[in-house]
Amino acid sequence: MIDLAYYPSDADVPHELTTKRCTLTMLTAEHNARDYLAVMSTGPRLRARTDGRWPVEEFTAQQNLADLEKHEREHGNREAFTFTILDRTGNHCLGCLYLRPVSRMLERGVVTEGALPPRDYSSTADFWTVEDERFPDLEAELLPAMDRWLREESAFDRVYWTTTEAEPDQLQLLAATLRSAFVVETRNEGVTHVGFCR
Numbered sequence: 243m244i245d246l247a248y249y250p251s252d253a254d255v256p257h258e259l260t261t262k263r264c265t266l267t268m269l270t271a272e273h274n275a276r277d278y279l280a281v282m283s284t285g286p287r288l289r290a291r292t293d294g295r296w297p298v299e300e301f302t303a304q305q306n307l308a309d310l311e312k313h314e315r316e317h318g319n320r321e322a323f324t325f326t327i328l329d330r331t332g333n334h335c336l337g338c339l340y341l342r343p344v345s346r347m348l349e350r351g352v353v354t355e356g357a358l359p360p361r362d363y364s365s366t367a368d369f370w371t372v373e374d375e376r377f378p379d380l381e382a383e384l385l386p387a388m389d390r391w392l393r394e395e396s397a398f399d400r401v402y403w404t405t406t407e408a409e410p411d412q413l414q415l416l417a418a419t420l421r422s423a424f425v426v427e428t429r430n431e432g433v434t435h436v437g438f439c440r
Contacts, residue, residue: 246343246344246361246362246364248343248345249363249397251320255323257395261384262383263330264336264384266326266328267328268323268325269310269317269326270310271311271314274303274306274310275303276328277335278306280336280338282301284370287370288370290406290409291370291406293432293433322340322343323341325338325339325341327369336372337369337370337371338370339368339369340369341365341366341367342365342366344358344361347366347428348360348426351426351427351435352426352427353425354425355425356422356424356437358423358424358437362399363398363400364398365396365400365402366401366403366404367403368404368405369381369384381415385415385416385419389401389419389440393440401440402439403420404437405435407436408433420438421438421439423437425437
């Protein structure tokens with residue numbers, strides 16, 4: 243196990259981000275109905291990026307609730323942070339942003355290109371959004387806003403934005419916005435993660 247400090251105990255955690263079309267806020271169990279609809283409507287894309295592991299075809303709202311309760315506990319304990327992406331009315335979930343310790347990726351895989359140095363107060367960040375014709379080019383709007391938000395409002399020394407080779411559009415967006423940092427091949431998962439940073 244790689245023992246690194248993830249987030250300073252005396253630092254504020256980013257609370258909320260509002261963009262032109264969205265609001266990001268801490269994901270809690272109260273979001274379950276909205277989150278579950280978004281997850282299941284985006285199932286094929288999410289399965290592609292997790293090598294079919296999540297969400298399974300028979301994934302239930304109760305299983306989703308258990309996931310949200312775990313994310314909420316981790317958020318409260320400063321072990322990882324998860325934010326729901328809502329439309330400005332708050333009635334619809336449009337996706338999620340996950341912030342996780344770099345150590346988790348290093349424990350699951352092998353760096354095959356570039357470098358992912360273990361260091362205190364560093365995080366990976368990845369996100370997904372629903373495909374909704376009412377919100378065209380949503381990820382292109384969100385990425386620079388989220389990146390700026392984390393640089394200005396969080397206490398992380400470094401944030402590595404990650405995606406997988408199964409997400410060519412998101413991969414292209416990250417490559418056009420940030421600089422390439424690493425490639426990680428995960429053990430026993432069949433997923434290639436590509437990381438970018440400032």
